[in-house]
Amino acid sequence: EKKGKGGRLVVYLLVVVGIWVCFSGVSGSHITRLNGELPGSAERLGYAVLNPASSLSDPFKLLEASEVTAWAVENPSLQLGDRLAELSSFREKIFVDVRLVGFSGDGFSKINVRSEDLTKYLDSLLNDEERVTVTSADSNDDHELIVEREYFFTVTKDEHKLIDEIDAAVASSQRSSDSVVSYQVIDDIIQNDYENSKSKQYAIYILNPNKIRTWYAYSQNPIGSPTSTCYTTMWAGRNRYMWIDISAGPLVYGPQTSGEGIVNQQSFPRIDRDTNHGKTDLLMLQLAMWVHKACEFIIAPSMHNEPWKNINRQDSTVHLVMIHDHAIGDKERFKFFQWDKIREEIEKLSGFHNRKIDWKRSEVSLLDNLYANSVYLNSIKTHTSAVQGGKIAAQLHQYLDSKELHYWLQKHLNRILPSDPDELARPDVIPIFLFDISHTDVLLLDRFSQAVSFPDMVIAVQTSVNRVTYDMRCSSKPVTTDPRDASRPILGALLETVWGVNPNHQVWDHVHDVVREDYMWSVVGSTPFGLFSPGMNLSFSHRDSVAKNPIYFEIHKNLHSLIVILETFEDYGLPLHQAFSIEDLESFTARWNVMKFKCKQVQHYLSFYQYSSAMAYSNSIMHDVIALRTILYRSAKNLTTSLRCNEEVAQSWWSWKYLLILVSGGVVFYVLFARR
Numbered sequence: 019e020k021k022g023k024g025g026r027l028v029v030y031l032l033v034v035v036g037i038w039v040c041f042s043g044v045s046g047s048h049i050t051r052l053n054g055e056l057p058g059s060a061e062r063l064g065y066a067v068l069n070p071a072s073s074l075s076d077p078f079k080l081l082e083a084s085e086v087t088a089w090a091v092e093n094p095s096l097q098l099g100d101r102l103a104e105l106s107s108f109r110e111k112i113f114v115d116v117r118l119v120g121f122s123g124d125g126f127s128k129i130n131v132r133s134e135d136l137t138k139y140l141d142s143l144l145n146d147e148e149r150v151t152v153t154s155a156d157s158n159d160d161h162e163l164i165v166e167r168e169y170f171f172t173v174t175k176d177e178h179k180l181i182d183e184i185d186a187a188v189a190s191s192q193r194s195s196d197s198v199v200s201y202q203v204i205d206d207i208i209q210n211d212y213e214n215s216k217s218k219q220y221a222i223y224i225l226n227p228n229k230i231r232t233w234y235a236y237s238q239n240p241i242g243s244p245t246s247t248c249y250t251t252m253w254a255g256r257n258r259y260m261w262i263d264i265s266a267g268p269l270v271y272g273p274q275t276s277g278e279g280i281v282n283q284q285s286f287p288r289i290d291r292d293t294n295h296g297k298t299d300l301l302m303l304q305l306a307m308w309v310h311k312a313c314e315f316i317i318a319p320s321m322h323n324e325p326w327k328n329i330n331r332q333d334s335t336v337h338l339v340m341i342h343d344h345a346i347g348d349k350e351r352f353k354f355f356q357w358d359k360i361r362e363e364i365e366k367l368s369g370f371h372n373r374k375i376d377w378k379r380s381e382v383s384l385l386d387n388l389y390a391n392s393v394y395l396n397s398i399k400t401h402t403s404a405v406q407g408g409k410i411a412a413q414l415h416q417y418l419d420s421k422e423l424h425y426w427l428q429k430h431l432n433r434i435l436p437s438d439p440d441e442l443a444r445p446d447v448i449p450i451f452l453f454d455i456s457h458t459d460v461l462l463l464d465r466f467s468q469a470v471s472f473p474d475m476v477i478a479v480q481t482s483v484n485r486v487t488y489d490m491r492c493s494s495k496p497v498t499t500d501p502r503d504a505s506r507p508i509l510g511a512l513l514e515t516v517w518g519v520n521p522n523h524q525v526w527d528h529v530h531d532v533v534r535e536d537y538m539w540s541v542v543g544s545t546p547f548g549l550f551s552p553g554m555n556l557s558f559s560h561r562d563s564v565a566k567n568p569i570y571f572e573i574h575k576n577l578h579s580l581i582v583i584l585e586t587f588e589d590y591g592l593p594l595h596q597a598f599s600i601e602d603l604e605s606f607t608a609r610w611n612v613m614k615f616k617c618k619q620v621q622h623y624l625s626f627y628q629y630s631s632a633m634a635y636s637n638s639i640m641h642d643v644i645a646l647r648t649i650l651y652r653s654a655k656n657l658t659t660s661l662r663c664n665e666e667v668a669q670s671w672w673s674w675k676y677l678l679i680l681v682s683g684g685v686v687f688y689v690l691f692a693r694r
Contacts, residue, residue: 056615057085057088057089058085058088059081059085059088059089060615062080063077063078063080063081063612063615064619066080067616067619067634067635067638068631068634068635076638076641076645077638077641078608078609078612078641078642078645086604086605086608087604087608089607089608089611089612090604090605090607090608090611091607091611097593098584098587098588098593098594099588101584101594101610102581102584102585102588104614105164105577105580105581105584106164106577106581107166108164108165108166108573108577108617108620108621109147109165109166109167109168109621110165110166110167110168110621110624110625111168111170111621111624111625112167112168112169112170112220112313112317112318112625113170113172113219113220113625114169114170114171114172114219114220114221114222114309114313114317115171115172115174115217115219115220115221115222116136116140116171116172116173116174116221116222116224116309117173117174117175117176117221117222117223117224118131118133118136118173118174118175118176118224118226119176119180119181119184119223119224119225119226119227120176120181120184120225120226120227120228120265121175121224121226122175122176122177122178122181124178124181124182124228125181125226125227125228125265126226126227126228126229126265126289127226127289127290127293129226129289129293129298129301131175131298131301131302132175133173133174133175134173135298135299135302136173136302136305136306137171137173139302139303139305139306139307140171140173140306140309140310141171142306143306143307143310147166147167147168148166148167148318149162149163149164149165149166149167149528150162150163150165150166150167150318150320150321150570150574151163151320151321151525151526151528152320152321152322152323152324152518152526153320153321153322153323153520153524153525153526153533154322154323155323161526161528161531162526162528163321163570163571163573163574164573164574164577164578164581165570165573165574167318169313171309180207180211181225181226181227183207184204184207184225184227185227185228187203187204187207188203188204188227188230188234189230191203197231197233197234197235198234198235198236198237198245198249199234199235199236199237200236200237200239200240200241200242200243201236201237201238201239201240201250201253202240202241203236203241204225204236204253204261204263205253205255205261208223208253208255208259208261209255209257209259211223212255212257212258212259213257218258218626218627219258219627220258220259220317221258221259221260222259222260222261222262222309222312222317223259223260223261223262224261224262224264224305225261225262225263225264225265226263226264226265226289227263227265228265229265233267234266235249235250235251235266235267235269236249236250236251236253236263236266237249237250238250238541238544238551238552238553239552246551246552247492247495247497247498248271248492248497248541248550248551249269249492249493249541250269250541250542251263251264251266251267251269251286252541252542253542253543254316254542254543254557254558254559255543255557255558256555256556256557256558256561257558258558258562258627259558260312260316260317260542260543260557260558262286262308264286264287264288264289264305265289267283267286268282268283268286268288269281269283269286269492269493270282270283270491270493271490271491271492271493271537271541271550272490272491272537273489273490273491273537274489274490274491274496275489276489277489277535278534278535279523279534279535279536279537279538280537281536281537281538285538286308286538287301287304287305287308288304289301292304311536311538311539314525315522315523315525315536315538315539315542316522316539316542316557316559317559319520319522319525319559319563320520320524320525320526321518321519321520321563321567321570321571322471322514322518322519322520322521322524323471323473323514323515323518324473324518324571325516325517325518325567325568325571326448326473326515326516326517327445328445328446329373329516329517329568330373330568330572330633330637331373331637332373332446333373333374333375333376333446334373334375334376334446334447334448334516335375335376335377335378335444335446335447335448336364336375336376336377336378336447336448336450336512336516337377337378337379337380337441337442337447337448337449337450338357338377338378338379338380338450338452339380339381339382339434339435339442339449339450339451339452340379340380340381340382340452340454341381341382341383341384341387341390341394341451341452341453341454342381342382342383342384342454343383343384343385343454343455343456344383344385344456345383345385345386346381346382346383354480354500354502354503354505355452355454355480355503355504355505356503356505356554357379357505359505359509359554360505360508360509360512360554361377363509363554363555363556364509364512366556366561367556367561367564367565378441380435382434382435387434387436389430389433389434390430390434392426392430393423393426393427393430393434394418394453396422396426397418397419397422397423397426398416398417398418398419399416399417399418399419399422400414400415400416400417401414401415401416401417401465402414402415403415415460415465416459416461417461417462417463417464417465418453418461418462418463418464418479419463419464420463420464420467420470420472420477423451423463423477424472424475424477427451427475427477428474431443431449434451448475448476448512448515448516449474449475449476450475450476450477450478450508450512451475451476451477451478452478452479452480452504452508453477453478453479453480454480455479455480455481455482456481456482457481457482457483458481458482458483459481459483460481460483460486460501461479461481461501462479462486462501463477463478463479466488467507468480468499468501468504468507468508469504469507469508469510469511470511471510471511471512471514471515472515473515474515475515476508476511476512476515477511478504478507478508478511479501479504480501480502480503480504481501481502482502483501483502484500484501484502485498485499485500485501486498486499486500486501488549490549490550492550497549497550499549505554506546506552506553506554507546509546509554510545510546510547513546513556513560513563513564517563517564517567517568518563518567518568518571519560519563519564519567520563521540521547521548522539522540522542522545522547522548522559523535523536523537523538523539523540523547523548537550542557542559543555543557543559544556544557545557545560546560562627565629565633566624566629568633569620569624569629569632569633569636572633572636572637572639572640573617573620573636573639576636576639576640576643577617577639577643579643579647580643580646580647583647583650583651584650586654587650587654592657594606597653597654597656597657598649598653599653599656602649602652602653605645605649606646606649606650609642609645609646609649610642610646612642613639613642613643613646616635616636616638616639616642617635617639619631619632619635620632620635620636620639623635
């Protein structure tokens with residue numbers, strides 16, 4: 019009996035050992051599984067991230083050993099594909115209210131629709147996530163960032179109150195001989211409604227007021243100001259709202275003889291065209307497509323370029339260098355340049371994230387500055403064109419080549435300001451070079467521009483000629499600008515260089531891999547970009563881009579650098595838990611989960627427009643990425659390669675683990691049956 023008990027004990031031990039051996043290779047970690055809850059130290063970690071005094075330090079180092087262990091919880095799967103999917107799924111949620119005004123039988127044509135009629139088309143058009151794109155990138159691979167955008171729409175109808183107010187305002191503003199109304203007449207009403215709603219999310223007002231005239235449009239100038247050449251039917255405010263009057267217009271503007279992006283009566287939704295005997299399906303579809311474009315160009319536009327590398331990590335200085343072709347101190351013939359206005363608009367922005375910008379201004383003369391004169395002379399080019407004026411004759415035009423200017427300014431950056439040679443080369447200085455030339459002939463950059471943005475500087479020119487006519491038109495009128503004042507183009511170029519703000523009328527087309535232009539969006543509110551708007555005030559589209567673009571690029575840069583290394587491991591088919599030691603696996607998992615926590619916080623703060631907090635978390639992710647990369651590099655050094663023959667691999671079933679299981683089974687059979 020004692021021998022029987024001893025035999026059964028041996029059997030039990032062998033079975034337990036066999037089971038343990040069989041399943042010991044399934045998990046290479048002793049770390050507890052994830053229970054779905056954040057460790058208790060998450061709040062303290064978040065406080066350290068958001069504390070400006072410790073914003074440059076690694077908050078992970080403040081955690082105690084027990085707290086690190088609490089963060090070192092393992093996901094159910096350690097497959098590399100899952101890790102890469104987590105890194106590639108950073109998503110910003112964008113909430114948009116679409117408000118229908120004049121669609122309850124109280125507007126033009128007495129159209130009556132339901133909110134659901136528009137909602138179904140919006141959901142079908144924008145049900146896929148779209149990546150943040152960059153229009154000016156080094157290669158096609160760099161035009162899309164890791165960050166995705168997901169839209170959530172709410173469609174509501176105004177019940178009579180707002181449309182009555184709009185009808186009365188438009189009627190009182192239209193004089194008997196004038197069909198052009200200042201945008202401010204409608205914008206004041208919409209702004210008041212938006213502010214009373216206490217909402218911070220984006221709102222698109224689609225207006226259908228009753229027509230008093232057959233044709234009317236809106237001026238881009240405030241009430242009492244001279245009417246601008248280009249009219250509009252829509253506007254974007256400083257707060258997060260925009261509106262379109264689909265009863266106004268139609269308008270025609272854009273390239274005159276050649277070029278894409280022209281706007282005509284087919285570009286806008288039209289009630290008289292898109293409704294048929296009271297059926298509104300086509301109108302709702304056209305409105306949904308217009309809302310889709312509004313999101314693409316205004317609410318969530320492309321980035322132009324990578325933001326200035328130091329704008330959110332240290333205080334910066336914008337240094338204006340005016341290069342005159344006359345002696346310093348001579349009386350200026352024209353004083354149109356608005357340096358103070360540029361400063362005012364930039365300082366109103368909220369994209370500094372606890373950093374400040376200083377402003378400096380210097381002046382040099384081509385007459386006594388050899389290097390500035392050399393830069394200027396080496397960049398002048400001549401273009402020949404054929405002009406038809408009864409006969410064809412050759413006409414010469416001089417222009418400044420912006421790339422040549424950029425090249426030579428970089429070469430002589432330490433020599434442009436003799437009084438302070440190292441000023442412009444400092445990493446915290448953003449130089450603006452403005453060539454103030456007394457030419458009475460047209461002299462532009464690259465033949466068409468007054469200011470050009472580069473990653474490390476802005477270059478601009480202004481001359482004494484009072485008007486330049488472009489190959490653009492608004493209705494039947496040619497588009498002209500005043501080259502004596504480069505203020506507005508410089509403001510736009512500065513936004514591009516420092517924050518990567520994209521011109522309103524441009525977007526990256528990932529289908530054709532080109533920059534697509536649509537001038538419909540160049541008259542949506544005051545904008546410093548393009549030729550169709552006279553203003554310098556910035557709309558919510560520019561202000562939000564200033565705040566969000568550095569966050570997008572910081573997230574992309576950090577996560578992409580980690581993806582590159584993880585893909586190297588994936589190429590060799592090696593699970594991470596086999597590459598790490600136990601200590602490294604715990605450190606890696608803790609860092610990974612802290613990084614995921616910070617990414618979720620960035621997503622949360624972005625969706626609720628708390629950009630400073632989102633920027634703090636996105637900057638802090640850098641510490642975790644560096645630590646993760648260090649662990650991966652260290653583990654890679656300990657890896658060795660081996661070569662096995664196919665026959666040997668085929669016989670892997672006869673490994674010692676399975677052999678031990680067979681032996682255990684034999685002993686069980688012997689003890690239980692043979693002795694019986």
